[in-house]
Amino acid sequence: MTLIDGKAIALQIKQEIAAQVAQMIAEGKKRPHLAAILVGHDGGSETYVANKVKACEECGFQSSLIRYEETVGEEELLDKVRQLNADEEVDGFIVQLPLPPHISEQKVIETIDYRKDVDGFHPINVGRMSIGLPCYVSATPGGILELLRRYRIETSGKRCVVLGRSNIVGKPMAMLMMQKAYPGDATVTVCHSRSKNLTAECSQADILIAALGQPGFVTAEMVKEGAVVIDVGTTRVPDATRKLGFKLTGDVRFDEVAPRCSFITPVPGGVGPMTIVSLMKNTLLAGTKAIYR
Ligand code: GUN
Numbered sequence: 001m002t003l004i005d006g007k008a009i010a011l012q013i014k015q016e017i018a019a020q021v022a023q024m025i026a027e028g029k030k031r032p033h034l035a036a037i038l039v040g041h042d043g044g045s046e047t048y049v050a051n052k053v054k055a056c057e058e059c060g061f062q063s064s065l066i067r068y069e070e071t072v073g074e075e076e077l078l079d080k081v082r083q084l085n086a087d088e089e090v091d092g093f094i095v096q097l098p099l100p101p102h103i104s105e106q107k108v109i110e111t112i113d114y115r116k117d118v119d120g121f122h123p124i125n126v127g128r129m130s131i132g133l134p135c136y137v138s139a140t141p142g143g144i145l146e147l148l149r150r151y152r153i154e155t156s157g158k159r160c161v162v163l164g165r166s167n168i169v170g171k172p173m174a175m176l177m178m179q180k181a182y183p184g185d186a187t188v189t190v191c192h193s194r195s196k197n198l199t200a201e202c203s204q205a206d207i208l209i210a211a212l213g214q215p216g217f218v219t220a221e222m223v224k225e226g227a228v229v230i231d232v233g234t235t236r237v238p239d240a241t242r243k244l245g246f247k248l249t250g251d252v253r254f255d256e257v258a259p260r261c262s263f264i265t266p267v268p269g270g271v272g273p274m275t276i277v278s279l280m281k282n283t284l285l286a287g288t289k290a291i292y293r
Pocket of ligand 1: 096097139140168
């Protein structure tokens, strides 16, 4: 069994990006600039955004954090999005989700200029991704592809089961794994909360990608001997013995599943660090106008 070290790969990629940024600066080019909008004070979102800002520093990017209280009106937020669309100093930006219920996430996403949508959430980027055109790929699936690539994991003709059908992980992950490319060329099944016979479905998988957000959902009997298991879950489970009062818990019961696997990602230190690095890669693409001019 090989433990997929997302933390180490993420560090390596940040160093590669930083070297490219240093080169850009030496050539007199502009430093890539990522802006992030954070609404409210959700603990998870605060941590994610702080980690994104820190990663920007590590990559040599400029970053801006724009904060609003959760009482901010939809129109005020949309105005800020329009302002960032027009701001030539900003290469790409994100609006951290979830947003408070009085704000339409879809409206916000569709207001972002797709050429600056480094999250890859805009329908134009989702559509282009689904037909294999250059685009910003959403960060978690992008990070998982990078792990498969860096560990040279074979995907062609493999059975891949994706657990979860969210717009930001499950659906794009399934599209990418079936793409005529490497990583890709897999035979993909998507399972979700209404799927039947989950154990039978999962135990067919050569590559099992768990993105349900249900701690410990995947048990040993659901995993085929020799499978590759990618755990996207990062649920905060209360744990009084921890300094922060919670334990980041994956969708996979690591201790019982790991011995059956050829490769497995841990939580934390697997997919999580790669998600942020994918956003950094998209920001570099935005800064170099590599996809859209
Ligand atoms: N909330 C959870 N994941 C993400 C992400 O990748 N981007 C944004 N903007 N919000 C999120």
